[in-house]
Amino acid sequence: MSTITAEKQTAPKAPAARDGGEWRRTPSWLYAVLFVGLFLVVVPFVWMLLSSIKPEAEVRAVPPTWWPETITLDNYATLFTKLDFPTYFLNSAIVALAVTAGNMVFCSMLGYALAKLDFPGKKALFAIVLGTLMIPGVVTFVPLFVLTTNIGLSNTLLGMILPFLAGPFGVFLMRQFIQTLPDELIQAARIDGAGELRIFFSVILPLCGPALATLGILTFLTSWNNFLWPLVVAQTEDKYTLPVALALYSVGQNATQYGLLLAGSVVVVLPVLAIFLVLQRHIMQGIAMTGIK
Known part of the structure; x- marks a missing residue:
């Protein structure tokens, strides 16, 4: 009996349950x-x-x-009645959604190739992608505009979309995420006779939800708020995006209409805020899993 009592006294105590003490x-x-x-x-x-x-x-x-x-509500009434708001909003939506969709597809493809495929010059290509992240956008702005004009895409929505369909940050983000996926899934698909496109669309892409949500909201936010490139490319009012139209019509030669500018800013912010609230859980998970702080 004394032996049992001694064992009970010397036995290690179980750790106390956490009941909010950390907080x-x-x-x-x-x-x-x-x-x-x-x-x-x-x-x-x-x-x-x-x-x-x-x-x-x-x-x-x-x-x-x-x-x-x-x-x-006069500011909002002016915004929706006196200005061609539906056209500007539609242009912004088309450009932002097209650029976002292009980045989600093409950056995923490039990220998959750099993460899981073996080909000559793979490391050099990835080094080039990382190098382009260090180049300021203003350095390539003028050559990009000259190229867009020479191929006849000036004053078109396609001219605002095409140069930004794949970005180096998106490639890096997707490559880092796809690297964490197990190679056994790809090998099993290849044994079953699937080609690389089938593997990408049926195996890899469905597993990239968190990273795609992160890339989607960041790309949409950048494209939706883009001002300088649409200002240069768009030469007629029917091609203006919402930020360009607000800047041109609310900032006059004599005075700035701050009320109209603030009302337009609220309208510009609402779609981005709604998308972020819907995809918030996936965005946080994608940032954590890809190691981007």
């Missing part, structure tokens, strides 16, 4: 820093939304008012 041990200053960061991020968007429903005189008032004294 209680988190330093309070960390929550304060996170709250300040959240405040700095959210406040400009709240200010933009509230100012978009103010009259122009109140937007320009000094000192500025936080909550609108007079709520009006």
